[in-house]
Amino acid sequence: MATVASADAVGGVRGAADAYLAAGYYHAYSVVGLVAVVGVLFVAVAFAAGHLLRPVVPTREKMLTYECGVDPVGEGWAQTQIRYYVYSFLYVIFAVDAIYLFPWATVFAAPGFGGTTLVEMFVFIGFLAVGLLYAWKKGVLEWT
Amino acid sequence: MSGTLDVVLRLVAVLVAFLVLPLVVGQTEHKVMAHMQGRLGPMYAGGFHGWAQLVADGVKFAQKEDVVPAGADRRVFQLAPAVSLLPYLLVLIAIPVGPNGLVGQAIDAGLFFVLAVMGVGVLGSIMAGWASANKFSLLGGLRTAAQLMAYELPMLLAAGSVAMAAGTISLPGIVQAFHWWWIPWQLIGGLVFFTAGLAELQRPPFDMPVADSEIIFGAYTEYTGLRFALFLLAEYAGIVVLCALTTVLFLGGWHGPLSGSFGWLWTLVKTALLAFVVIWLRVTYPRLREDQLQKLAWTVLIPLGLAQIALTGIVKVVIS
Structure with a gap:
């Protein structure tokens, strides 16, 4: 909405107005891109913090596929x-x-x-x- | 420089909403479910009616060991929670909260953008289901995929009907064009959209992808700690997004008495009411069977969606 209004304010020069609209279009999606960056940062920080906070004590039993609590039989990628x-x-x-x-x-x-x-x-x-x-x-x- | 500050403020606001609103919905679910079932729910954490329960949960999740099964596809397994969570953050920025540009970022093709991005979240569940190397997870992942296939279409049709009514696919534009009589006019579409959204979020009664009595916990069975918490956060962020979208498309968003100064409050109130309905449905209905779910989508919701489009088209041409 604001884009249209300000495009009018540019003064009816068609090419300039079009350029302005295009700029608004790219602006909108660049903000979306920034949100994506923020999201990736959030996940990265969360994973990094988790890495520092949590214990790492792997054992052979623990690394088994949990499945339903019973030791898994056959391959995980079963044919279905x-x-x-x-x-x-x-x-x-x-x-x-x-x-x-x-x-x-x-x-x-x-x-x-x-x-x-x-x-x-x-x-x-x-x-x-x-x-x-x-x-x-x-x-x-x-x-x- | 004020432009940059403006953008930064919007980004922060969206991130805060994204982290706080799902927790509010989650805590409400704890309490509402408990009271509907004659229990008290969490009472201890934080002192006052267990308000800090989810904070405590978060602290607990962050301290848990992150187990990746030896047989799993490690990278895909680790990335899956992020893929299922981030689309909802992206969607939040396009949802208008109040009049006069009170929106994270107005996008011309907002409706289209929102529907497209919401579909991406399901990829996370499929990745998790495939990468876990667990038969039940694989089944869960496939069910998720099938559910998306079945329910994306009625959702598109219902959303298309609103776009026809408003004559625009910009979300603020749609709310701008809203009149009170749209509610009865778009009623069928609204119900179809909300139902399909519930199915896409895998909320009860459409939660077969995580049906604990059949396939343990579906695609999320092998997850622990933080990554599991991110999947849960994705579910509740999904509820917020779905309810906000239903509000914007079918309930008139910020419209209501005093919408000039309290428009944002109306959006929040309507969204909260819908979130309550989501919780209510979980307590009320038993889970559908997998084939019943597909049948409901293809033989009930899609014909209803088509009927709504026909109705919208006729009325719109007659009044214009």
């Missing part, structure tokens, strides 16, 4: 049937669709669009619904 893979396929399909929702959502009710975009929206939702119904009918949403 990952039944969720179908969901991940579904998710990828739908999530890619859903991303297009956001740019569209900001303009769809703008003057001059109205009914057209509403029809488009129902086509979009229709696609998603048919896909979901198909998956449902195929039985991939149930386990047994």
